Amino acid sequence: MLELSYARALATPLMDGTPQSGPLPVPPAPAEEAAIMAEWEGDLSAPRVSVMCFAFNHGDYIRMALDGFLMQRTRFPFEIVVHDDVSTDGTREIIEEYAARYPNIVRPILQDVNQYSQHIWPITFCMPVMRGDIIAYCEGDDYWIKPDKLARQVALFDAYPEATVCFHPALEFNEATGEHSLICRYADSVKKISAEAVIGLRGASIPSPAFSFRRVDATVDAMMASYRGAPIMDFFLQSYMALQGETLYYEDAACVYRRNAKGSWTSQQQESEAEQRYQRDMISAIDVFHANTRHMPHSDSLYIPLYHYFKQYVMAPASPMQRLANFRQGVALLSHMDRSRLLRLVRQDVMTRLIGTRRRRVTPDSAVQKRKSA
Incomplete structure (x- = not known):
């Protein structure tokens, strides 16, 4: 089977993809x-698939997520493990309603103290209790729209024993504009996607509600430890599983990914200070993640996102002096990855632009002063 390279994947509309006409599909009321x-x-007590759903103040969305899970038509048992992190908008009550109606399928994890504020990811609580050998991920503000999504992904895992990741395109719904578009459509048939592409595209390569992965029990603790301090989970979870084996893609857009949903990560990354803090934290997290995965093939692909976040962090400030300060701080964040390798990557753009900016500010004034003194 053809494997799509990073360069080929880079040409795919990842975000802000092909506009779609007509109404946005929604899941039907469940049976x-x-x-x-x-x-x-x-x-029936041994589910083949565990659906892993994280919810926090998703009261406007969580019913659609749960309905999308329950619409799945499969010949194998599945379970829905949904984690609520002390929502205050009625999300918890909706989850409890579904758990009472589907006691053999919906398994809630309801926190009394917010865990995210303590830098603990919901996956920490979900992985130990999920029983499936395939994990299908979807957050509570996204949802599925095709009843054969799980069946197709499980069939592909069965057909390709070396596969550890399976995903498909998505319809991206922009809450701010009300428009939706097709994203992450790499091909019109089943393909393999290189680990370099999954990692190099920094989480944009796989829509989160399209992502499923094979559970490898021996790696669960190591997986969670590798990105415990990261500012986001999706990129590191996808990267870790892509490094474990092959990544499979199929062509059907079987889910809706919300952008700019209330309280979502995409709605929070607006202010310059928040963006720079995120970029700085990603540099540090990638460094730690690489230290935990350097023994795996293709782990050096992590230099691609490292270069990306480093460049963004350095060039974000308007002040040349602050850019230089960010440059020094960014380099100092690396304790495990090769600093000289990063500097070779950025020499042609970041360092040149830093030096060029400083020269444009200083050299003309110096020349004028020399002419006056002459």
Whole structure:
């Protein structure tokens, strides 16, 4: 099977993709639990797939997420493990309602103290209790729209034993504009995506509600430890699993990814200071992540996102002096990755622009002063 390279994937509309006409698809009202489970075969207490859903103040969205999970038509059992991090907008009550209606399918994890504020990712609580050998991820403000999503992904995992990741395109819905577009469509058939592409595109390569991965028990603790202090989870989870084996893509847009949803990460990255803080934290997190994955093939692909975030962090301030300060601080953040390798990557653009900016500010004035003194 053809493997798509980083260069090929880079040419794909990842975000702000092909505009779509017509109404945005929504999942139907779900069937009763008995009707869903009637199609299952094998041991009903041993789900093949665990749906992992993280929710926080998703009261306007969580029903659609749960309905999208429950619309799945499969011959294998699945479970829905949904984690609520002390929502205050009715999200928890909706989850409890669904758990009461689908007691054999929906398994809530309801926190009494917000864990994210303590820098603890919800996956920390979900992984130990999920029973499936395939994990399908979707946050509570996104949702699925195709009833065969899980069936297709499981079939691909079964057909390709070396695969550790499987995903598909998405419809991206922009809450700010009300428009939706097709993103991350790499091809019109099943393909492999290189680990370099998954890592190099910095999380944009895989829409989060399209992402599923094979559970490898021996790596769970190491996986979570590798990005415990990271400012986001998706990029590192995707990268870690892509480094474990092959990444499979299929062509059907089976989910909706919300952009600029209330309280979402994309809605928060607006202010310059927040962006610079995020870039700085990503530099540090990638450095630690590389230290934990350097023994894996293709782990040096992490120099691609490192270069990206370093360049953004250095060039973000308007002041040349602050850019230089960010440059020095960014380099100092690296404790494990090769600083000289990073400097070779940035020499042609970041360092040249830094020096050029300073010369444009100083040299003309100096020349004028010399002419006057002459």
